[in-house]
Amino acid sequence: MSNVLQSETIYTYAAPRLKIGPGASAEVGADLAAMGAHRILVVTDPGVARSGGPQRVADQLTQHGLEAAVYDRAHVEPTDDSLAAAVAWAREHGPWDGFVAVGGGSSIDTAKAINLLTTNSGELMDYVNAPVGGQAPAQPLKPLVAVPTTTGTGSESTTICVLDVLSQQVKTGISHAALRPTLAVVDPDLTISQPAGVTACSGMDILCHALESYTARPYTAYPKKAPHERVPYCGANPIADMWAEKALTLLAGSFRSAVRDGRDAAARYEMALAATFAGFGFGNAGVHIPHANAYPIAGRVKSFHPVGYPQDEPMIPHGMSVSLTAPAAFRFTFDASPDRHLRAAELLAPDAPKTPDARDQLPSVLIALMRDIGIPNGIGAVGYTDADIPDLVDGSLKQQRLLTTAPRDVSADDLTAIFQASGALW
Structure with missing residues (x-):
C-alpha cells in the first residue's frame, strides 16, 4: 500500500429544516406537536422575555395540547457559569422531550447546552472542545426548535455552542453535529425591535x-x-x-x-x-x-x-x-x-x-x-x-x-x- 498522503475528495453538507417568513414563529406549536413532543422548555434571556415573545410561544404550545415552561435567565454572551446554572435548573425541573430557543445566539446556545446535558451524563466542561474536554454525546438529543430574534449568529443552523470560560478568560465552544437544531424558524418580524x-x-x-x-x-x-x-x-x-x-x-x-x-x-x-x-x-x-x-x-x-x-x-x-x-x-x-x-x-x-x-x-x-x-x-x-x-x-x-x-x-x-x-x- 502506498504511503503517499491522499487529499480529501469528499465533503459533507448538513443543515436544519428551515421555516422562514413573516409570521413563521406563530406556527411553532404546530411544528412541535407534529414531532410528537409533549413537555417543552422555552429558553430565552431576560431582555427578550420582556418583549413577551417567548411567553406567546409558550402559550401557542399549550394551545396545541403541549405542556410548556419558560426559562428566561440565559446570559447574553453565555459563560460556563451561566450555562451550568441553566443546565442545573433544567435537570431539576425536567424531564423534557423538546426545546424551543427564542432569542439571539446566546439563547440558542444555552438551549443547545441544556439539550446536551439533560440527555447525556457529565458536566459542561467534559464536552468543551479538546484539549479541555472533547467528549462526544453518547445519547441522542431531543428536538430543538431555534427561533432567532437577532440577525447574525447563525446559531439556528450550526453545530456550535459558544461560551466564555471565566477562569481562563477565553471564549471556546462545544462542537458536535448532534447540537444542530432540528428546525430553524426565521421570522423577520421578531427582529424589528433590535437596537x-x-x-x-x-x-x-x-x-x-x-x-x-x-x-x-x-x-x-x-x-x-x-x-x-x-x-x-x-x-x-x-x-x-x-x-x-x-x-x-x-x-x-x-x-x-x-x-x-x-x-x-x-x-x-x-x-x-x-x-x-x-x-x-x-x-x-x-x-x-x-x-x-x-x-x-x-x-x-x-x-x-x-x-x-x-x-x-x-x-x-x-x-x-x-x-x-x-x-x-x-x-x-x-x-x-x-x-x-x-x-x-x-x-x-x-x-x-x-x-x-x-x-x-x-x-x-x-x-x-x-x-x-x-x-x-x-x-x-x-x-x-x-x-x-x-x-x-x-x-x-x-x-x-x-x-x-x-x-x-x-x-x-x-x-x-x-x-x-x-x-x-x-
Missing part, C-alpha cells in the same frame, strides 16, 4: 461568517479521512460558497439600511435571510482567523460597554469582537486566494473604488462599512493596548480548531502582526 447597535454587531457576525467560510482552506487541502473522522467544519466547498456569496449580496443591499432604520421591513427580511444563509455556509465550511481572535478579545474585556446592550457588566459583543481584526486578517490571507478576496469585496461593495494594492480592497470595503454603522475603531477603542497583545495572541492560539481552517498557516508572529495592525483601523 441599531445590536443590528450592527450581529450583522458583522453574518459578514465575517460569510467571508471566513468563503476564504477558508478548501476541503481538498485536507488529508483523506475515514467517514467517521470527518468533522462539520470541512473547509471551503461549492455548496458553502454558494450560501456565502448569496449572503454577501444580501448584505450589500440591506446592512446599512437595517442599522439606519430598524423599521425597514425589507432590510430586516434580507438580513434574516443573510444570517441564515451565512450560517448554512460557515456551519459546514468553518471560520478562521477573525473568529479565533474574537474569543480572547471578548473573553478578556476590561471596561467596555457597547451601545444597545445590557449595561450591568462590561462586554464586547461577539460580532464586534470578530470584526475588529477582520481587515488585517483578510489582508494576511489575501495571497492564499486573491480571486476569492476580490470577488467577496465586489459582492459586498460593487461600486467601491479600486485600491492601488489589491490586497487592500477587501479590508478597505470592510473599514468603510464599519465606520458607517458605528463599529469601534479597532481593538484600541475597546480598551486594549500593545501591552495586551501577547495575551490576546495566546488566547487566539488556543483556538486551533478555527486556525486550522485558515487558508494560510498562522504563527504567533502572524497573529501578533494582525493584532498590532488592528489597534486603530482608520
Whole structure:
C-alpha cells in the first residue's frame, strides 16, 4: 500500500429544516406537536422575555395540547457559569422531550447546552472542545426548535455552542453535529425591535461568517479521512460558497439600511435571510482567523460597554469582537486566494473604488462599512493596548480548531502582526 498522503475528495453538507417568513414563529406549536413532543422548555434571556415573545410561544404550545415552561435567565454572551446554572435548573425541573430557543445566539446556545446535558451524563466542561474536554454525546438529543430574534449568529443552523470560560478568560465552544437544531424558524418580524447597535454587531457576525467560510482552506487541502473522522467544519466547498456569496449580496443591499432604520421591513427580511444563509455556509465550511481572535478579545474585556446592550457588566459583543481584526486578517490571507478576496469585496461593495494594492480592497470595503454603522475603531477603542497583545495572541492560539481552517498557516508572529495592525483601523 502506498504511503503517499491522499487529499480529501469528499465533503459533507448538513443543515436544519428551515421555516422562514413573516409570521413563521406563530406556527411553532404546530411544528412541535407534529414531532410528537409533549413537555417543552422555552429558553430565552431576560431582555427578550420582556418583549413577551417567548411567553406567546409558550402559550401557542399549550394551545396545541403541549405542556410548556419558560426559562428566561440565559446570559447574553453565555459563560460556563451561566450555562451550568441553566443546565442545573433544567435537570431539576425536567424531564423534557423538546426545546424551543427564542432569542439571539446566546439563547440558542444555552438551549443547545441544556439539550446536551439533560440527555447525556457529565458536566459542561467534559464536552468543551479538546484539549479541555472533547467528549462526544453518547445519547441522542431531543428536538430543538431555534427561533432567532437577532440577525447574525447563525446559531439556528450550526453545530456550535459558544461560551466564555471565566477562569481562563477565553471564549471556546462545544462542537458536535448532534447540537444542530432540528428546525430553524426565521421570522423577520421578531427582529424589528433590535437596537441599531445590536443590528450592527450581529450583522458583522453574518459578514465575517460569510467571508471566513468563503476564504477558508478548501476541503481538498485536507488529508483523506475515514467517514467517521470527518468533522462539520470541512473547509471551503461549492455548496458553502454558494450560501456565502448569496449572503454577501444580501448584505450589500440591506446592512446599512437595517442599522439606519430598524423599521425597514425589507432590510430586516434580507438580513434574516443573510444570517441564515451565512450560517448554512460557515456551519459546514468553518471560520478562521477573525473568529479565533474574537474569543480572547471578548473573553478578556476590561471596561467596555457597547451601545444597545445590557449595561450591568462590561462586554464586547461577539460580532464586534470578530470584526475588529477582520481587515488585517483578510489582508494576511489575501495571497492564499486573491480571486476569492476580490470577488467577496465586489459582492459586498460593487461600486467601491479600486485600491492601488489589491490586497487592500477587501479590508478597505470592510473599514468603510464599519465606520458607517458605528463599529469601534479597532481593538484600541475597546480598551486594549500593545501591552495586551501577547495575551490576546495566546488566547487566539488556543483556538486551533478555527486556525486550522485558515487558508494560510498562522504563527504567533502572524497573529501578533494582525493584532498590532488592528489597534486603530482608520
